[in-house]
Amino acid sequence: MSQHGREQHWDLVVVGAGPAGSAAALGALHQRPGSKVLLLDRADFPRDKVCGDGVAPHALDVLETVGVTGLLDDWPVAPRLRISVVGAPGVPVVEEAMSRPAQVVPRAVLDERLVRAAVERGAVLRRARVRDVLQDGAGVGVVLSDGEVVRGRIAVGADGAHSEVRRALGPAVVPPQRRGTTAIAVRAYAPVLPQHEGVQVLAFSEDTDRPSYAWSFPVGDGRANVGFGQLVDSRSSAGTAPTRARLLERLEELLPGTTAGAEQVAGHPLPLSTGRSGVWSVGRVLLAGDAASLVNPVTGEGIYYAVLSGVLAGRAALGGGRYDRMLGEALVGHLRHTDLAARLVRSDRLLHAALRASARDTGVFDDVADIGLARGRLTSRVVRGMGRALLAG
The missing domain is CATH 3.30.9.10 (D-Amino Acid Oxidase, subunit A, domain 2)
Known part of the structure; x- marks a missing residue:
C-alpha cells in the first residue's frame, strides 16, 4: 500500500479542503477521535480564494464546539x-x-489555518482532483482524475460553487441556478x-x-x-x-x-440560498458550504454557513445524527428570513426604511447586521422600526 493510502478504506472522504471541508474533518474527528479521515483538494495550501474575507465571530463559536480555539486571536x-x-x-x-x-482574514490565511487544525487532529491531506463519485452497498468510491478510486464509508462534497460532487449526484440534487x-x-x-x-x-x-x-x-x-x-x-x-x-x-x-x-x-x-429546505444529502454523500448552495442571499456571506454545515456533516458522517435534520434545524428558519430580506432590499422604500430604523436604534442595527453575517432573523424590533420609519416618511 502506498503512502497515499491507495488501498485504504477511509471512514470519511472529504472533497474540498476549504472552510466547509476542513470543518467537516474537524467535526468527524471530534465526534469519533482516531477515525480515518481523508481531505482531498486540487490545490496546495496556502492558496488564494475569491471571497469577501469577512469572518463573523459566530463561525469561531462553531469551531469552538469541536475544540478549535484561538484560531484568529492574532488577527485584528x-x-x-x-x-x-x-x-x-x-x-x-x-x-x-x-x-x-x-x-477580515484573507482566505489564504484562514483556509491554511483550518486545514492545519484538521491535520493536527489526525486528518490526512492529499492533493488530488476529483472526477466522479460513485455509490454502492459498500460505501462511496471517489474517482480521481488519474483513474484511482478512493474508497470511503461516507463522503462529503465541500468543493465549492462548481462542485463535481454535486454534479455527480445527478438529478437528485437540483443545481442552484435552476x-x-x-x-x-x-x-x-x-x-x-x-x-x-x-x-x-x-x-x-x-x-x-x-x-x-x-x-x-x-x-x-x-x-x-x-x-x-x-x-x-x-x-x-x-x-x-x-x-x-x-x-x-x-x-x-x-x-x-x-x-x-x-x-x-x-x-x-x-x-445563493433560497428560503426552501435544500437537498443536502443523497445516500452516503453529504454536501456542505457553497456546494450545498449555502450562501446568504443578501450579503453573499458564506464562511459561517460553510463552517456550520461542515461541522454538522462531519458529525453526521460518523454517527452524530441525521445531517439534513440537523442542518435544517440550524438554518432553515434563518434562510427563510434571509430570503424575505433579499426580497425587501429590492424595494427602495423598504431598504431606506431599514436604514433609517437602524440609524435611530442600535438594536435594529445589530439585528440587521446579524441577518447578513450569521444566523439572524427579521426580528419584531426590526419590523417595528421599519414600520415607524415608513410612517414617518
Whole structure:
C-alpha cells in the first residue's frame, strides 16, 4: 500500500479542503477521535480564494464546539460597519460599532489555518482532483482524475460553487441556478482608503439589481478586500452575467478611489440560498458550504454557513445524527428570513426604511447586521422600526 493510502478504506472522504471541508474533518474527528479521515483538494495550501474575507465571530463559536480555539486571536478586528445607499437623498449613512466585531482574514490565511487544525487532529491531506463519485452497498468510491478510486464509508462534497460532487449526484440534487438566483462578484486587494480604516463598508446603489453592493473590508495590514457583487436572475432571459470590467466600474462608481492600486482581481459565482429546505444529502454523500448552495442571499456571506454545515456533516458522517435534520434545524428558519430580506432590499422604500430604523436604534442595527453575517432573523424590533420609519416618511 502506498503512502497515499491507495488501498485504504477511509471512514470519511472529504472533497474540498476549504472552510466547509476542513470543518467537516474537524467535526468527524471530534465526534469519533482516531477515525480515518481523508481531505482531498486540487490545490496546495496556502492558496488564494475569491471571497469577501469577512469572518463573523459566530463561525469561531462553531469551531469552538469541536475544540478549535484561538484560531484568529492574532488577527485584528474591524469593529465598525457602515451601510449606505449611494444616490438616495435623505437616506442616512449608518455607521455603528458591531455588538460582536468581525474580522477580515484573507482566505489564504484562514483556509491554511483550518486545514492545519484538521491535520493536527489526525486528518490526512492529499492533493488530488476529483472526477466522479460513485455509490454502492459498500460505501462511496471517489474517482480521481488519474483513474484511482478512493474508497470511503461516507463522503462529503465541500468543493465549492462548481462542485463535481454535486454534479455527480445527478438529478437528485437540483443545481442552484435552476432553483432561483445566482450572483456574480469581483474581488481585489487594494490600499485601504483612510476613511475606511477599521470599518467594513457596504454601499448599495439606487440603479442596480439588488441585492447587490460594493464593499471595502480592511484586512488590517494596510490593504482592503474590495469588490462588487450583482444579482443575476437565472430564470430571466436578461440574466446575462456582467463582465469583470463592468463590475470593477460599478465598484469605483459607488466607492471612489477603492480600485486604485488593485491587485489579485478575480471573479466568482455565488449560488445563493433560497428560503426552501435544500437537498443536502443523497445516500452516503453529504454536501456542505457553497456546494450545498449555502450562501446568504443578501450579503453573499458564506464562511459561517460553510463552517456550520461542515461541522454538522462531519458529525453526521460518523454517527452524530441525521445531517439534513440537523442542518435544517440550524438554518432553515434563518434562510427563510434571509430570503424575505433579499426580497425587501429590492424595494427602495423598504431598504431606506431599514436604514433609517437602524440609524435611530442600535438594536435594529445589530439585528440587521446579524441577518447578513450569521444566523439572524427579521426580528419584531426590526419590523417595528421599519414600520415607524415608513410612517414617518
